[in-house]
Amino acid sequence: MANAFLLPQTFPNDGEHVRCAGQVELRLMQSFALETLCPISLVELNPDFVFEQYVQGKKISAALEKISATPIPKITLSNYDWQHDFIPRLHFTMAGFLRKSYAEQIRSHKKDFVFFFYRKKGEVIYPVHNLLPCCGTFIGYNPDCHFFVKGKIAAPEQEQTIQICKTAELRERLEQCGYKNATQGTADLYYVVKITDVEIADADSDEIEKLQAAIDRFDGNDVLSEHSPKVAGEC
Numbered sequence: 724m725a726n727a728f729l730l731p732q733t734f735p736n737d738g739e740h741v742r743c744a745g746q747v748e749l750r751l752m753q754s755f756a757l758e759t760l761c762p763i764s765l766v767e768l769n770p771d772f773v774f775e776q777y778v779q780g781k782k783i784s785a786a787l788e789k790i791s792a793t794p795i796p797k798i799t800l801s802n803y804d805w806q807h808d809f810i811p812r813l814h815f816t817m818a819g820f821l822r823k824s825y826a827e828q829i830r831s832h833k834k835d836f837v838f839f840f841y842r843k844k845g846e847v848i849y850p851v852h853n854l855l856p857c858c859g860t861f862i863g864y865n866p867d868c869h870f871f872v873k874g875k876i877a878a879p880e881q882e883q884t885i886q887i888c889k890t891a892e893l894r895e896r897l898e899q900c901g902y903k904n905a906t907q908g909t910a911d912l913y914y915v916v917k918i919t920d921v922e923i924a925d926a927d928s929d930e931i932e933k934l935q936a937a938i939d940r941f942d943g944n945d946v947l948s949e950h951s952p953k954v955a956g957e958c
Contacts, residue, residue: 725761725791732767740772741786764790817858817916818938818953821872826865828902829872830923836900838863840952842887842912851914852943854954856885861918862955864926864934871926871934874918888915 734742746762766787776783819838821829829836838861841849863872878884888896893913897903926934934955943953 725764727764727766727790730767731770734769740769742767743790766790815854815858816860816862816955817855817876818955819861819863820950821863821865823865823867826863826868826872829921830870832901833921833923835917835919835921836902837896838916838918839893839913841910842914844910851885855952858954869926871924873922873924875920877917877919884916886915888913
C-alpha cells in the first residue's frame with residue numbers, strides 16, 4: 724500500500740529507476756474519520772524507464788514495491804496514552820444525542836447509566852474522534868426534550884473510559900442499570916461510556932442554542948449527524 728507524489732528525475736547510476744526521497748505523515752487527516760493512513764512518499768522516477776515500460780506494455784509494480792509503506796494507525800482506544808496525553812480530560816464535555824424514550828427513563832430514574840454509539844455496523848467501522856476520550860463530563864440532549872441530562876464520565880483505574888460492547892452485552896448492561904428498550908440493537912458493536920453523578924437540568928430554547936454553539940466550536944465523530952457524539956467546552 725502506498726500514497727506517493729511522483730517526480731521525473733534522471734539518475735547517474737545505470738539500473739536505478741526509482742528512488743524514495745522522503746515521506747510526510749499527515750496524522751491530522753486522521754482526525755476526520757480515517758482509521759489508518761499511509762504516509763505520502765516523494766518518489767523520483769526515471770522518465771525514460773517509465774516510457775520504455777509503457778510502450779512495451781509492461782507494469783512497473785515491482786520497481787515501485789520499494790516505496791510501499793505501512794499504514795499509520797490512528798490514535799484510538801488501543802494505543803492512546805491516557806496518562807501522558809497533553810489534553811486535560813476535564814476541559815471538554817461529550818455531548819451525546821439520546822433517544823427520547825431513553826432520556827425520559829434517565830430523568831425518571833436519576834441514576835448511573837451508559838451512553839452508547841455505533842462502533843461497527845456491517846462492514847462499516849466508526850472511529851473515535853481524538854477529543855472524545857479526553858472528555859471528563861457529559862451532557863445528553865434530544866431536540867424533542869426540554870431538559871438536559873448531565874453527569875460525569877466514569878474513568879475506572881486502569882480501564883478505558885470508552886469501551887466496546889457487543890449488542891447482547893450492551894442490552895445486559897442497560898438492564899442491570901434498570902433501563903429497558905433503550906436500543907434496538909441495529910449495530911454489531913457499540914462504544915459505551917458510563918455516566919455517573921446524574922443530574923437533570925431544564926432547558927429552554929436559549930439554553931439549547933447555547934449548547935449548539937458550544938458544540939459547533941469543536942469537532943466530533945460526525946459534525947453533520949445529530950446522532951453522533953460531539954465535543955464541546957465545559958457546559
